[in-house]
Amino acid sequence: MTIQYPLANTGFALAMKEDQELPSSSRIELQTHQISALKPGEVLIKVLASPVNPSDLVYLLGKYGLPPENGKFVGFEASGIVVDANAGFYGKYLKGKRVAFSATPGLDGVWSQYAVTKANFCLPVRKELTDEQAATLIVNPCTSVCLVDRAKGLGAKAIVLNAAASQVGKGVIRYANMLGIKTIATVRSEANVSVLKQVGATEVLLTTATDYRKTLKDACHQHKATVLLDAVADKDTPEVMSCMPNGATAIVYGRLTETHDPVGGQFAVADLIFRRAKVEGFWLATYIAKASPLSVLRLSKKVQKLFADGVFQTDVKANVTFEQFAQALDYYADNKSSGKVILTPNG
Template identity: 70%
Template sequence: MSSSTSLPTINTGFSLKLNDDQSLPSSARIALLDKPLAKLNKGQVLVKMLASPVNPSDLVYLLGKYGLAPNNGAYVGFEGCGIVLDANAGLYGKWLIGKRVAVSAQPGIDGVWAKYAITKANFCLPVRPSLSDEQAATIIVNPCTSVCLVDRAIALKAKAIVINAAASQVGKGVIRYAKMLGIKTIATVRSESNVEVLTKLGADCVLLTTNDDFSEKLRLACKEFKATVLLDSVAAEDTPNLLKAMPNNATAIVYGRLTETFDPVGGLFSVADVIFRNIKIEGFWLAKYIGDAKPWQVISLSRKVQKLFEQGIFQTDIYASVNFDDFPAALDYYAKHKSDGKVILKPNA
């Protein structure tokens, strides 16, 4: 470990402020808070945060509806980028000290919307100098998820993929990566303005969910492209509705829930489809994937994603980079305009 005399003892960040009133904006669910920095447990590192984005999963967590139990008073934020200042994590931890890394928050403790973050060493991925702090801060949750989802679809022998809420950063990443690999994509969106955007991006078919003939067009597109995998970030009614248009033996991979519902479970599926059409439903959570993976698997995934950034295959859309003062208003904007790009918190700016 490095000398503790030069290390900070107090942290500042946005903590969770739980409230049962679901109508409150996201900014009313956070509070800027100073508190002492915890000591590093075995396997952990201390990171000075440079940038941290807002993701849809952060918004769901603020509502108390994420898969992790909300931790009132804990700092929020699932990913970011920073410099490793200290480590209590063996040789790998020592090697990380001084390096700029992409960071994933350790479940159950403080998140990374703060000046400093503590997390597991294997949740830190060294990033290449060619990536800006803003781009490096976004390489874990969305790009890694995009790669894992497409790779899973390939393992399921899919020739084409259906993606709902496809204007999201994960959706755009899936479209770019799948196109590079020769996998067809059928994108569904709610806003007409995103149809042209995703078509230019390389989606083979973009369908507007508000059209009266949406279901029939989706059925025909699935038949034409032989789409057998649904990448589902919406859940609730969207899962069975889209699967109904897909062929027998299709698989839905559910990796999020954007549906405005108070149901803490929030999932629906057609029992008849599961029984008689052999429809399958499985889940994907990147934190579990990283936690279960071997170090070399995580490093391999990181290298693949960063190479895709350098090649221009991946590029996170950034709406604004803000400091502590401007973050609450920017957070509320992102909650209403996710497809405009990420809001990035720069806590030490």
């Protein structure tokens, strides 16, 4: 395939709005950008599939760890075929291969027909993985593995996880089971209780139950849960930590409250002082940036094997085209645990 530059590329760009109450679909608009000849280290990818993640929703609100860039294409991860490369030996190796990849900060995102990214942000994928699985390989499964591995490194025999019906939460439960680590999952919807029990959670607690705090405290002490994997932040962090044994650690990897509430994070100072509680953060982008290429490759191989073995799987609610995407985006914003919305821009 010979690429003629500049190349017209259609996708969804960020349309910044001050009103935080507006739906996600009002914060994007379909645009066509021109792709110039690749710079050294870059590859051009024809996008096959790209999911919507909670991090995308937070970015649309202008509250993510990366500053919002009005007019830039949105979307953090995807799968696709490398159709051109200007990245030395690795770029030549990637050309023609199907890859999972993430957007490069400062360049356009990946909710588009084509994407340009750095070659080292691309991971060749096994043939057993579907395009949808490959598209969701990086953000959620890699986060699940890193979180559980960190909990194991902290000596955890059991962990608490909130927002447990998410794709990360389900991955944490399945992977923790493999390692013999018990999981206490908390959810807001009663419909998710049976779902997570089937996934393999040791305990599933409904946060709206009248005896929630007592049940959580009893479960934490019975199973000796010493690590909280926290995707919610805000008041949930100190509330759960207050129910855990002394010396527990909260690993905060998300702030789902930021998709609808600007409060952000909170923690109990008294717990840090008197109960030896600890709070640390995790962001996959920072982990990958600091890790050696060999460590990233090992992580990728581990995650892909877990997919191939059926330990990980991505629940997909809908595959949609450009025409259907805005409506599907708003649906996902209100129903994150029902499954991924996958954009197929060339479908």
